[in-house]
Amino acid sequence: MTLRLYDTATRSVRDFVPLQPGKVGVYLCGLTLQGPPHIGHLRSGVNYDVLRRWLTHAGLDVTFIRNVTDIEDKLLAKAEEQGRPFWSIAYANEVILAGAYRTLNVLPPTYEPRATGHIPEMHELIEALIEAKHAYPAGDDSGDVYFDVQSDPDYGVLSGQQPDAVQANTDEPGRGKRDPRDFALWKGIKPEEPAGASWPSPWGRGRPGWHIECSAMCWRYLGAEFDIHGGGLDLVFPHHENELAQSRAAGLPFARYWVHHGLLNLGDSKMGKSLGNALDLAHVAGLGVRPVELRYYLASPHYRSRIDYSDEALGEAAVAYRRIEGFVQRAVERVGPGGLGAVPAAFAAAMDDDLNTSAALAALHDALRDGNNALAEGDDDAIRSTLVAVRTMLDLLGVDPLDPAFAGSGQDGELRDVVDALVALALEQRTQARARKDWAAADGVRDQLRRAGVVVEDTPHGPRWTIGEQD
Template identity: 80%
Template sequence: MTLRLYDTATRSVREFVPREAGKVAVYLCGLTLQAPPHIGHLRSGVNYDILRRWLTAEGYQVTFVRNLTDIDDKILVKAQEQGRPFWSIAYANEQILADAYRQLNVLPPTYEPRATGHIPEMHELIGKLIADGHAYPALDGSGDVYFDVMSWPEYGSLSNQSPDDMQSAGDAPDRGKRDPRDFALWKGAKPDEPADAYWPSPWGRGRPGWHIECSAMCWRYLGAEFDIHGGGLDLTFPHHENELAQSRSAGLPFARYWVHHGLLSIGGAKMGKSLGNTLDLAYVRSLGVRPVELRYYYAAAHYRSRIDYSEEALREAATAYRRIEGFVQRAAERVGPGLLGELPAPFVEAMDDDLNTSAALAVLHEVVRDGNTALTGGDDVTVRTALAATRAMLDILGIDPLDPAWTAGGQADDLRDVVDSLVALALEQRAQARARKDWAAADAVRDQLKQAGVVVEDTPQGPRWTIGEQKI
């Protein structure tokens, strides 16, 4: 069976045919680094890591680019609020993100460019758009440069919208635009923004708009045309619509497939810093749920589906993974870890069907059930075959418990797991005391944790805890 992917541009599941035989070029819109990542952000990294692993398993040589947006309106707002250089905020959050991806066994990208490292490429694209009549300097002398939306007849095609139904782009005052829907390619220096957030340009000191950053980085690392452009469903408009318009207007064929993943919500609302409803990886660990179990939780849902977070569902996923893990460990003790085996045909069929990981996991659990039956019956041949097939499937999903990524974390990771579990137990005891209104017992647990260097903070999403300055 040939891999088929849902393409947002055509709104259909299409057979995947790469631009160059045997090679696949993928660009994933990475995070804007104004804040540490939450588990909604991390779903993106895991989803596209599974796509990358599946493409590799199918024999493709994959070039995988995941960018970092380190200059942006939101980052500059944070810099002003915190009285810090914008780049220090971006770099600190980049390090937290890298650690989270490592904990989740997300493979490092082939290239991970930062937007600030590609100003010359942005200037070149903007200059070409102006020369070809698709962009213009602002009418108010602000130093801004805008893309002329109406100069591109196909604008709105990716998100299936009519320009007549669109409102102002909202990224700059309309007074400098020919049309309120025009969006910023370059933003002139502003007196109320950090002085170190600007670069010289043919249009005066300024900084890039969000959309031109990704077009420039795609072009730099993957060329004029590449295979797959990924990102969250919320990026379809305006970000990816604008990327497509400016890139095609500049003469770049750009992406052949647009693959978007569903969002992770909480209480029916999108998880986001502005709503104050975010949960991070450290919080998940404080519940006693390991990163490998969170990764299973992501994989249990189809990548295009919305996940509405609940602690109950997360714990159910953790329990399901532990059943798989238990079989792998018992079987490996019985017959040795062995080598990865053949992938079962139904698993391959599910993965080729638009990365249907939920169906693929159903196949995995069936093989595990057969393996457990063989363990009970003493059928070592069947155990060995089931273990090899199970580990092959788990490897594709990035959750093989015998993978060194999960087993070779070293003493520091082992100790962190122990601390996570012990603190989670203490917090559960505290919650039980509070539920029965035994405030003295609850305060005693909190005081004991504080004496051990663990500070508990009650939040609307539940208790958070820190050790020293490190938030858990």
């Protein structure tokens, strides 16, 4: 295949060559479940869904793993604050996350493992690290086990961090650490933590460190070596650096390509619940932006670029998508929905160039211009071929207006049915007024609809309407 991807480890764009011909294994670091997802989290889901769709389009059998972290310090803090079991909070947020992904037409992963379901694999890795002298139990009966950063001469290769410059880890108390830079593989139980948040281990009751969880789940579902490890740029250090170090120290070759997406910022900071600047799907819905339009907004920039979020920018993306949708609707009315077909060469070249969705959309808009010209000229053959091309490109980005994932489901679909019926009634009144040559009444109906945000266009096939700007 001709796909080239930016590899964080080599800091270069590399030809993507699967480990096994015809197959590809992808691991995406998913959400920590201390809270429901915000649209920054959803960018990750959308970006890697586009990658997965493109790999599948290339004829590859994709095994796509996206984990959830259901045991972690912040989650336990939430449980204490709310007086609820940690697993209750984790599951509630997992359900919300799954619903948000469905709403945005993110395909379900091949497997979605939970960290708490893989304690035995974590123990096995930790024991291998201790045996290889890359890890050590704390000598104070705390039950803690740490990775010895100085034992790994390649530590820092992913992030570019030099071990001597690495600051002390602050995500654990450091009981019995030999070096403040060492990180926890296993955290012994603490008196203030709930008894249900620990498991027996060879080193005493406790729970896993954050980093060992992902190494264990990668190993369990993708094997000792696999193709692509993904996540946000904020995970490169320390999370992915530590994953890489402990996995290779345990004898696992691990990921061959490291693919990281840019962050979604609000103001000068990345979006995050701890920063108090998280916006969710409810906020987007309150702006009158549909899920398909949010997905278009998230998928439009290059996946490695930073998105500086604003309501205005999201609104502009929604308007741009509606223009695309408008062509599809008019073309379908003229020649029928047709189907999907070959990918235009310019679109394919852009996607093969490190998933350059921005350039791919430029190719789509070129086709859209040709399609609108064909509509104006009444050239059905050109309309039909352009519609197939446009829908195929949109499908690979997950934003085809005719995709059942976006058509007539849930509350939005029910609301659309109601609006359809009301507008149809108004248009019937307008048609009757025109038939009796009562032009003032006909114009009055159209003006009332326009003030409500409904734009009426007279076509040879009868009136059609779209949502536009209110007067």
